[in-house]
Amino acid sequence: MIDGAVLVTGGAGYIGSHAVLALLDAGYRVVVVDNLVTGFAWAVDPRAMLVEANIEDDHAVRAAIRDHGVKAIMHFAGSVVVPESVSDPLKYYRNNTVATRALLESAVACGVPHFIFSSTAATYGTPTKIPVVETDPTVPINPYGMSKLMTEAMLRDTAAAHPINYCALRYFNVAGADPQGRSGQSTAGATHLIKVAVEAATGKRASVGVFGTDFDTPDGTGVRDYIHVSDLAAAHVAALDLLTADPAKSHTLNCGYGRGFSVLEVLDAVDRVTNVHIERKIEGRRAGDPAALVADNSAILKALDWRPQRDDLDLIVRDALAWERVLAERDA
Template identity: 60%
Template sequence: MAVLVSGGAGYIGSHMVLELLDRGEKVVVLDNLSTGFWWAIPPEATFIQGDVGDQELVEKLIAEHGVTALAHFAARIVVPESVSDPLGYYFNNTVKTRALIESAVRGGVKHVIFSSTAAVYGEPAVSPVPEEIALNPINPYGRSKLMSEWMLQDAAKAHGFSYIALRYFNVAGADPKGRSGQSSPNATHLIKVASQAALGQRDGLTIFGTDYATPDGTCVRDYIHVTDLARAHLAALDHLRDGGTSLTLNCGYGRGYSVKEVTEVVKKVSGIDFPVTLAARRPGDPASLIARADRIQAELGWRPQHDDLEEIVGQALAWEEKLRMKNASA
């Protein structure tokens, strides 16, 4: 009985792999390394370099390793990039997910955990955002993920497997043991970029948009620690294995911080007052996204363990320093 983790060499996927291995699961990682890193995969996991859209390969892996559950992380995730390259996002996030679901069905996979996003909500009329609100994504990234949610829901009804779609809010931080973190040098995550600015790896930080309808004019987001998020996936897997019904759930803390507030926390924790530039809004960015997070706690018994912005920032900074030393010795 193995768990197939697509995108397991990436940021969130690698943390899921660590959590699975920590409790003795058999793990198979499939990643094309377009944004992931081979060294992020522990040797205890079986790693295959390949694409989730390669159905022959996926079906072979399911059969050879006795895969009974799939955790699907592989995707493109940059909102402005999705606006400029919508067809690329629909192909990578939607078409390939359809192929992966079909392969899972053919291979008899019983449980699927899908990496979705708060971007499916668009500009929600209420905050915090409940799962049952009308969905109206405002960018191709969110639309590509919503289409995948629909496909998963329909396929599960038709073919008898169960699934949980987890709608992430803003993921941040790094493994508390220092084993993994956000490793892409050009990632657009705010805390990643601000940490690089604090450590002198960027000239500074640019804040995009200061005229939003928020308390200080900058975007507000709900930041969830990546390890808490990985453990939400474990709770989802346990729920499905225990015969639980298919669910769609928010993953967040129910509290938001503005871009300016996060920037000040990074400056405080790092002790460095790095330059900040103000710029116009980026296309596709909603003003505020904060999760209503009571349902995941009620349904899965999940409880955050790292709900502290200074801790999240501190571990992100520590990971950046570890990456700097790793790259310097390479």
């Protein structure tokens, strides 16, 4: 364990708040930097320190690093909606690439030795084969994926020039919620399929859009590798252990379970778990969506002291559904 605190950017958001929980549960001191534009202060566990600031605010970020003895950064802050990145690319290059450059500069200036980056399978674009391995071509087909790939390049160049190592974790589709009901996907208008589906099952939406039924997949709908958010958070803690074990080495790793489910299979699972039939609304493909994205996860299983604990689609759906009920009680 590092002798210092971990700074978590975007720690008031969906994945970041789960990483905060995993770090705290493992005994780390945690400082969260979040501008609360899409995150929620209540989502930050009270054991952590919350600094409300943009990651481009050098003064605030560097003060947080120095005041709390930060020795590692987990970077989740950014924009994540693929279709929006196509319609508003400059937002994504600012929020995901330019802002991360400022954060990296602060990390180097303050001598932070370890950096874990929230990357994405969208860096692969349309894969030439399934499952995808880390050495496969990275040819993003949307600005979201490109903004993340540009950040990976910055990390690689920064680590070559300064005493800092990194782990870029390429997420596949993140879903579910903390099994203890402490956090979950809370953003209004979220586009994650399982989130949207459980909202429909609980009456918050009238239907679920199925964007494209003509993909080259078994049932014509998009296939994705769904990973439980708590497993993903645990992978970040294990990645920190990996970085501290060999400060001279950096890593890029897929985060997924290694198997895919189609949109229709996911909706069938939600029907099954909730005993409610969700109305499917067939629509055209969305810009920037590949037919299938499934991880080859052999590298992460080899590199990290980590094994998935919630690799079950129905379980992921149940945890997401339980969180919807928590939100309903909160809003009542």
